[in-house]
Amino acid sequence: DQQVKQNSPSLSVQEGRISILNCDYTNSMFDYFLWYKKYPAEGPTFLISISSIKDKNEDGRFTVFLNKSAKHLSLHIVPSQPGDSAVYFCAAKNSGGGADGLTFGKGTHLIIQP
């Protein structure tokens, strides 16, 4: 049973527009959420995170929104740039549980078109 779901395998956005990547989770014990970005032949790199005590966290062009009641989070990238083309993984953690690291979604392949 997938506890973190990214229902869009791919997303195509025009350069300069906003990219919105979505993520849903089922485990109500998750209290920390992260987004990772992955280029081909490289490991995932940390992008941005949010604690469940917040509903928004912003870092430059990247903003993560958390809706706890809907068990939904989203990553907004604005404006989108060609270098943003990558696979984006949503991840979640029960920070009180500790032992099993992060639970990842299957990823969304973001393609920024010129």
Add this chain to the structure above:
Amino acid sequence: GAGVSQSPSNKVTEKGKDVELRCDPISGHTALYWYRQSLGQGLEFLIYFQGNSAPDKSGLPSDRFSAERTGGSVSTLTIQRTQQEDSAVYLCASSPGLGQSSGANVLTFGAGSRLTVL
């Protein structure tokens, strides 16, 4: 080191052979994780080491998989009698560890070891 190092970066082996994958975490990081990513799939948790505690092996898919972490640093993931379904990218990650602020939740990944079983 400055980042998480994994070797080999690519490994091609024949079905039935044993393989060893190595991970050198960031110096001082007490937590070490192994994940794998099969084609078209997300990151699948395999095993987790935290300091000197017994590892969490709950993600290992079969008893052909095992991992060690010597001296709280370098880790080796061993796959015995490899099968074609073991083909994947095996990713190692480390973090500062539990109870050390939100930074403990951020894993730093290596570039991965791509395993192909023929």
